[in-house]
Amino acid sequence: MNSFSTGNLELIPIEAGRFLLDGGAMFGVVPKTLWSRQIPADEKNRITMAMRCLLVKSKASGKTYLIDNGSGDKFNEKMAKIYGLDYEHSSLLNSLKKAGVKPEEITDMVFSHLHFDHCGGTTRYNENGNLEEVFPNATYHVNKRHWETANNPNAREKASFFDENINPIKESGRLNLVDDFHSFEEGFDTLPMDGHTVGQQLPVFSGNGHTIVYAADLLPTFAHVPLPWVMGYDMAPVQTLTEKEEFLKKAARENWFIFLEHDSDHEVITIKEENGKFSTGDSLKLAEIS
Numbered sequence: 026m027n028s029f030s031t032g033n034l035e036l037i038p039i040e041a042g043r044f045l046l047d048g049g050a051m052f053g054v055v056p057k058t059l060w061s062r063q064i065p066a067d068e069k070n071r072i073t074m075a076m077r078c079l080l081v082k083s084k085a086s087g088k089t090y091l092i093d094n095g096s097g098d099k100f101n102e103k104m105a106k107i108y109g110l111d112y113e114h115s116s117l118l119n120s121l122k123k124a125g126v127k128p129e130e131i132t133d134m135v136f137s138h139l140h141f142d143h144c145g146g147t148t149r150y151n152e153n154g155n156l157e158e159v160f161p162n163a164t165y166h167v168n169k170r171h172w173e174t175a176n177n178p179n180a181r182e183k184a185s186f187f188d189e190n191i192n193p194i195k196e197s198g199r200l201n202l203v204d205d206f207h208s209f210e211e212g213f214d215t216l217p218m219d220g221h222t223v224g225q226q227l228p229v230f231s232g233n234g235h236t237i238v239y240a241a242d243l244l245p246t247f248a249h250v251p252l253p254w255v256m257g258y259d260m261a262p263v264q265t266l267t268e269k270e271e272f273l274k275k276a277a278r279e280n281w282f283i284f285l286e287h288d289s290d291h292e293v294i295t296i297k298e299e300n301g302k303f304s305t306g307d308s309l310k311l312a313e314i315s
């Protein structure tokens with residue numbers, strides 16, 4: 026199986042389907058002539074995005090964590106078409122099944138943030154058309170400041186938070202709001218990042234001499250490594266720039282392995298720094314980390 030062990034923690038990628046987003050929006054001020062050489066666009070200017078979640082099994086605590094859970098499948102036909110949702114490639118429940126884990130065995134759901142493509146898998150519609158939870162035993166962990174934002178979004182960010190995703194988390198009775206730099210257990214911490222959205226948290230795993238960071242929407246794809254390649258979706262792009270620079274410096278110097286949530290071709294990359302410029306070093310699978 027494609028997995029990596031930090032000693033106490035076993036990490037397994039869980040692909041929850043693919044979708045399409047406007048390439049221009051994904052690369053902000055970068056012209057199409059440049060970004061389309063890195064990631065090709067379709068005839069509607071869209072690029073293919075992965076929804077790569079991460080299963081984390083802990084020997085020490087006995088917990089089974091899932092980091093993010095993709096977009097889910099609650100879209101109506103029109104929305105599914107707009108986003109080009111593709112569950113043929115992979116789906117959340119199939120990928121978990123392949124990893125030998127049942128939804129009810131997930132004890133802890135850790136959200137990087139609550140934009141629809143990160144938390145939509147929390148719920149689905151049952152045959153009566155009612156919302157039901159997919160992971161009935163999971164505690165939902167959300168950064169405290171992000172929870173405030175998700176419940177009081179500005180007009181620009183509102184379209185990324187869906188009521189049918191947020192309300193069931195609120196009403197579950199199993200919501201746990203965590204502080205910045207929260208530590209879930211030894212070798213599993215989080216890093217707060219505010220540029221994309223207030224209170225995004227990046228899971229960081231360390232052990233066996235390695236550090237693996239779940240980059241979520243700080244670095245959605247390998248093409249977002251160069252500093253000015255910042256998403257148009259970011260709420261505070263200049264802050265992303267500052268956060269990215271500090272992050273990439275550490276990643277390059279300390280040989281971090283960066284796990285990419287949205288890159289359809291690259292699962293894990295390393296970072297190179299030359300004269301203050303950052304680029305992608307190696308591209309590998311989790312199991313190839315050594």
Ligand SMILES: [Zn+2]
Nearest residue numbers: 138140221242
């Ligand atoms: Zn996002």
